[in-house]
């Protein structure tokens with residue numbers, strides 16, 4: 277999980293799903309991976325500025341493994357990027373800066389939401405009904421050359437702002453530099469904001485993000501778990517960092533694989549002397565998350581009665597529910613009552629299942645990985661995939677398959693920091709899959725191309741002995757009803773993310789060039 281949620285890997289996973297479902301995944305800011313996409317970033321920004329001199333977007337640069345705001349800075353021009361050459365090159369992402377955040381008391385703030393992944397297969401996600409909000413300590417102004425370095429104005433990290441003279445420690449939930457999410461939502465509700473809608477958008481963001489990272493997680497997971505045996509009962513609490521835009525659209529900033537569960541804060545008790553003192557706001561949020569996680573995960577525990585719950589000090593707080601949702605049943609079947617963590621998946625699986633396309637590609641990938649512990653596909657396994665799924669023919673011969681394999685793996689091996697293991701990783705396989713889908717079903721949009729190719733492969737596999745059990749995720753073609761289309765509202769639409777370009781590039785392989793004379797004759801599969 278730690279690996280998967282590093283900034284580069286998260287950005288890659290989000291980008292893949294953005295390619296398939298651009299409107300569903302518009303909550304993740306456009307990001308470029310450094311150093312490999314520096315040229316692309318730089319060219320795009322130059323073009324945007326040339327087209328419209330009044331456009332002057334800001335970007336935020338984040339080191340790959342960074343946390344707590346370390347090494348983060350804002351830039352307005354690609355030449356301000358602190359890139360180093362060769363092996364010194366800093367790995368990270370440069371991301372569109374959301375310049376119109378929602379402000380409270382003139383301050384920028386972000387939301388920390390705790391999410392429990394109870395199990396990967398089947399996927400079970402719980403969201404804590406209560407979260408934290410972390411406030412900046414200097415009034416917000418839209419970025420300008422003058423204020424770019426004002427971290428207390430632009431970065432909401434507690435670890436940074438606590439060192440500003442303006443940080444307010446407060447025992448109350450609704451004042452100070454760290455507040456509960458519910459206190460902020462109630463305040464917004466008092467101003468007429470439809471907080472149910474905000475909350476349901478946040479839930480959708482969380483589910484979609486988990487759906488984006490699950491395929492790669494499943495590859496890691498199968499490498500650790502012996503085939504045919506039940507996996508260990510493991511779980512993970514994640515910290516989602518979410519920013520609300522002025523128009524109330526939630527934006528995902530990052531996902532923390534190891535969020536702090538501290539319930540104390542550092543306080544300067546006399547000049548220069550710091551002490552850890554209890555933090556009621558942290559306690560209010562985090563104790564519930566840990567308590568409910570243990571209760572949900574412990575298979576030995578019996579369902580406690582309501583009186584037991586009360587005796588244990590469990591108060592039933594006012595619920596923030598999803599739009600149109602009824603009060604949750606106090607006891608879900610076979611599961612302990614959850615007072616703070618609320619199940620959102622599979623509860624809302626109908627709305628979101630059709631976004632799980634990459635996971636179906638991952639299922640194919642895992643099936644052909646073969647040997648336990650492997651995370652990369654070798655050339656022979658790639659060929660076997662083509663043969664088994666009957667994907668090669670006179671128009672795409674096995675020789676073309678080999679060239680495709682070499683071209684894609686070579687390109688990806690340069691981009692992956694840990695390339696000790698040779699072969700084709702999931703991301704590279706997904707790219708090959710998109711490429712093939714595009715060739716076969718030219719007239720369709722990418723999502724439909726991919727669905728069509730998946731159906732073809734899955735049908736071939738199902739027709740084989742023992743095939744039916746292999747298919748893990750069924751998916752309707754319909755788009756989720758409840759998911760509303762919103763746009764990020766970025767100043768300039770020309771500032772497109774590198775994703776389509778990467779795909780364009782992938783469809784423009786040297787391979788493509790080499791095979792051109794034969795391939796251009798006809799596309800018989802269409």
Ligand code: ADP
Nearest residue numbers: 305342343344345346372373374431432433530
């Ligand atoms: P870290 O892991 O170092 O905390 P984050 O990605 O959470 O890195 O970024 C740190 C802070 O920077 C966030 O808490 C938020 O206040 C601000 N921030 C991050 N990304 C953006 C963005 N795209 N637009 C606006 N502000 C951002």
